[in-house]
Amino acid sequence: MPAERAGYTVHMFVLDVCKSMGSPHTFTLPDGRTQEITNLQWALKYIKLKIQEMIYNGRKTDKCGVIIFGTEETNNIVNDKQGGYDNVTEYIPICTPNAGTLRKLDRLEPSATYGDPIDALIVATKTQEEWLGKKKWSKKITLVTDGQNIMELEDWESSVAKLNELEISFLLVGVDFDSDDPEYEYQEPDKSNVKRQNEQFWREFLDRVDNGNMGTLGHAMLYLSKPSIKETASNPMRSVLRIGDAEGKPDQAIEIDISTTKCTAVANNKAWKNFAVRMKEGTKDEEEILIGEDGSRLIVYAQLKKQAGWYVDTKEENDDDDDKKSIKKEDGDGDVKMEEDSDSETLVQVEKENLIRGYKYGTGYVPCADDSFLRLETKKGIDIIGFFDAAKFRRELSRGEVQYIWGDKDSPLQQVALSSIARGMAKKKVMAIARWVTKDGSDAKMGVLNPCLFDKVDCLLWAEMPFADDYRQYTFASLERLVTKKGEVLTEHPYLPTEEQCEAMDQFVKAMDLMKADKDPETGKHTEWFTPIESYNPGLHRVKQAMFHCAVVDDLATEPLDPPHPDTTKYFEPPPKVVKKSKEVVEDLIKKMNVKEVVKQPKRTRNEEHVHAADDDDEPLLLARKPTATFSMSQIPASQPTSPTKSKPEPKPKVEPGDSETEDESDDDTARKLAMKKAPSSSSKNPLPTPARSLSPRSHSVSQANIQSPAKPKQDDIAMDIDADIDPQRDPGRVIGRTRPLDDFKKIIEDPESYPSAKAKAMKDLGHVVTGIVLAPFASRREQELKDCLKEMRRAALLEDEVDVWNGFIQDLKDKCLFSTPGNKEFWEVTKKMGSGLITGVEARKLGADSDVGEDQAVEFLK
């Protein structure tokens, strides 16, 4: 076989379209449903995926052709010349495939007749041979058949001889052929005699083919989803390694010619292309319908182009502020585009060439016409600054891809020179700090050079390091040294692990060791579990699989993507043996560490309003009523000792939402009773971030604050400190209060650090709060606010994929408005007018969420 090289290949696909290929094939979808397609469709999917791979790789010299057998008509070059070879058709002549090739394959249907696979194989061989002429390309033939028809078995040896003579690699893929491969074992039940004989025949046939292989279709499909690594040859870049002043002291300064190649390079997926359903001319939401050849209704997806333009807003200066805001908002999406309702008529498109750069400097900009700023002059090459002890290398500073640095490949002298430095560095156990300029005038990079001695060649490795500008040093509190205000160093504290806990951790680290957790299947030796060169990028291969998939199917809903290949997720869990071995150790560790999840509370607000708000609010009173509502207050159990005594963490049960309703003495109790179960008001029910008792009660400082000297600010400022930021109208266990529910809600939803569970909780809690307010007296006073809440919540439900929460809530709200006493029929009318009804499947899917509510149901709901 000629050496494998990418491209320069003609791959012939020979496909069985005989009547028997119309038999059904049933498979199970990831969600458990089953689906039926014909064997032909299954076989086609295989061929299309193979062809899609060629399209994806995009090589002009990757060609393919498709021969089908079992067609009513006959159309092939062998028949043209010498007759015979009936029912064989050259369906797709040899070409570089594109998406159209796939679409053409989609039109194939099982025929009502029969054709001979060997005939078709000969046709494929001839077609390929003729197309290639004198070209020495690789030749491949893949034949897919169900083996259900009686074959003419005369003279098949000459076909084998031909395959071998032409050095064709031949793959036979049989639909539901038996397979004893350990990776994919399969026995077809109720196999017909004809098929059994045919399978036997093909086995004998393949035995004689030099480059032959045979497999069953299911296995071949699995094999296709196996991740494959795209080998990329690194292009060496020439440069020079310098030590010393080459210009000032040429006698002493060292210059070595080098080539650099990549050692690591992040592999990325090909970019997605953008599409949208084409709308009828002149309409915004009416899909354009075409009538297909077979009379079916078709819709068209058009590939979109991104058109970028530069605009200047000529609106009056005075609403400059608003403008800024709208830009900001778009920035957040990472995509600057026009708001639907912006006054686009005030925007004037301008040519990019006429624009002038302005550099931000403080509040203003420094204009810089024609980029008049000078660039720092730099000289191509790698300058060594000096050497340092390799043990002092800080691995975590490495900030990018790693490069090899070789002595010039054409000059033994330069190789020897580089080798001596690499060896010298290795011997002294040092690394070098160096500055790299890739070409004259381009910006320099700093990095570290590390010697790398292979068996027969020496080189250096380059790792880029951060500049001072790109490196931050934050302060962090000590983990191990805790000091009280009195200056005593604590040895026991819930933040500090006890000896017992450390011991449990030591056991855990030992039990979870991976250095000998794998086994070489050949030698049986214990080896290290996981190395980078054994790990596939699961996301990368998943996206690639998905790209292939959508290229070959017509509808993702009915033909969903297969699960990821197990090879891509094989390191997602620790090795089972290790897990098993460490089971007891883990249980012990869990017990000793006693970690508890904290129910996320909304962040404290700290707007200046609070300072002022103090005057007109009866904060302290509310506070006294509801001590459990705040962090700070819950740290003031009056009986707690005030000295920093340590304490063992007390297990705090996680509060179940709904279980933590507190007595609510406000006057809108009627509705709340529905949700109320019991009223535990003990603060210990509310788990605190730190399980230990408060060590320095806040009450202390509060009381001190109250006896302050005259040089103090207003008293209420101090009171503010205690509780200003937390809504006293918020029930324990709820993350949304009743004072400003929308603000609380937005804070959680818009916080990028919020956990999804926190968002879902916020949504549920907002539902409770809204329902409560709606059903309470004077709800109409807050109508606008309630409407805003509904709007925001519905929007969030769609975005955060919490449609069920919304649908449940709005159903409940409707029921309570209309059917409870007193209810609030007026508000339901308002809701109807807003159109804030159930979220339907159609609406949800636009945003990738899901809902089982149909359109009719939604319309009915709002009636």
Next chain:
Amino acid sequence: MAPYDDWNSVEDEDDEELQDASLFEARKDAILFCIDCSPSMLEPWDDPEDEDMPVKCHLFVALDATMQIQKKKMISGPNDSTGILFFNTLLTQTSKGQPSELREGTHLYQLIAPLEVSKIKDIQALLDAAKEDLGELKKTFPPRVDGFTPMGDVFTSCNWTFRDGAPKTASKRIFLITDRDEPHLSNDPQLITAARANLDNLTSLGVTVEPFFISTEEKPFDMSRFYKAVLRPNTFAEDEEDEGRSLSVLPESISIAKIEDLLAQMRFHEVPKRAHFSVPFQLAPGLAIGVKGYGLVTDKKSVGKYVYFHDFGDRMEQAKSMSVYVDEDRQAEVKKSNVLYGTAVEGAAGEDNENSTPTRAVKAGQRPFYTDDEKRSLRSLGMEPIIKLLGFKDHSSLSFEDNIKHSTFIYPDEMAYSGSKRTFTALLKSMVKKEKIGLVLALIRRNTNPRFYALLPQPEKLDENGWMEEPGGFHLIPLPFADDVRAAKYQEGYTASDELEEAAVAWISKLSLKGAGYQPDSYPNPALAFHNAQLEASAFQEDFDKEDFENVTDPNFKNIHKRAGELMQRWKEALAKDDSADLVAVVSAGTKRKADTSVDEEEIRSRYNSGELAKLRVDQLKEFLKSKRQPVLGRKADLMDRVSEWFDKN
């Protein structure tokens, strides 16, 4: 802010990276420099190091550092605000549109407001005058003679200053600069209480105090006299959310600056600490703790952030780039929310309308493309953000070359899981003790690819005084996938003789750098510095002379040649005499990073018997030794000796 066209040219795939950075930069920072003007701050002292200005006072240094920080902020945080408040001064505030009346003995020199060139020029002028005559500072800011301003009053003034001037959303910080460890004459407990209560007030508004206490040999700064009782732990180190949580505990990571280090110390605090992400760290099923991630090494800052302006002749207007998705055949704009994703399609095969928009027709109701959310969930494989421990490995298994991106530092988050700190600390200590690294699978943000990371422990390091030198925590180092690893280009080459190696060792030994390896602080980005110097000159309408620019990343040629010049020359001479000087290269192309070597014991035995071990290649010798569990270190001669030894014995 990045220029808008950069925003747009970015592929969707990179969205997260960029949004991340913007999120980080979008939040404004407001700093109030709160500077003591007491007589000791005005006391002149000698600085023999500085030829320009041999006599200085603390106040001068503090103001100078403040101005430097402001200048730096002009570029690094142009949307940030700063203000300057003096205390222990006779000046009192009456003018400048100061809405709130400040406490006696405090003077608001600059309101908290966005950075402006003119303000910096004011300080510059003041400093220039002080350079001529140090007494000028005393004249401008006469110290209070009737005693000292209570710190409680200082904090109250700070409070009101922030209330009037700071943007609501900003992070608010006070840089407190003083040399008085006993700010009050009397040790009145009421003063302490007042200071603490007023500081609490500030804290509850989200203001943090970052103290810069000036300590000198003659006048060391003793925390225990006053500040220990007043400052709260969250005042310096803890996250904003942690406040009020650990009142009894006072981590002593307060910056006590020697006056010479004041600027450096301030730079250290220039950027407010902010977490990049907050995720559960699962040690085992049923055992998760909370951690936050901090980017200590960040994406490289591009040289010059700019926006585009359009010149209308009479005025300049900022231009914005906007992009829309268009079905070109129809010239129909498509809303971003309606955009679907797939692979390239073409017109029906064989049809010739090359120029038309590629389309794909399917039956009504079918959809062969992914929605945005579907697309995004593909890369994460349905994972939710988490750091999941897979196990532990030897520290040595983390190699130099297994790197693709910068690392992230993680630190426990007690707010997400109680008990996080002790668990984290126990894990850290255990791993340091056993010299292990962790292997984790993590998805640190939604819409990204799951990745494997090495979890590199960093033990906590305190200096002899108990101050934090290096915080304890883990570095999350992203590991390359097989997809990211490139083969070594060359497998064979010419290597150096022992003599030449020795000659190289000679000069390498002379060129070792002081200090602890690569120190990022020593290497500011020269291209960025060069650009910013021009920007600053342009903003201050000064001339820029590129000859004045010093590129501190330049190698120190003088030293190199002084210390090793002759040895380097000797090495060059040795190289010129090397056999390879006359050779022409024959280098074969390589394949994968790890070479495949096969050994045949019989062949090696026969070589050994005939005394021809030298004819074997080094890799063959190594492979053989490896298979016999013999050490494989050393030069070829060592390897041959070891092989002979083995055959002697067996």
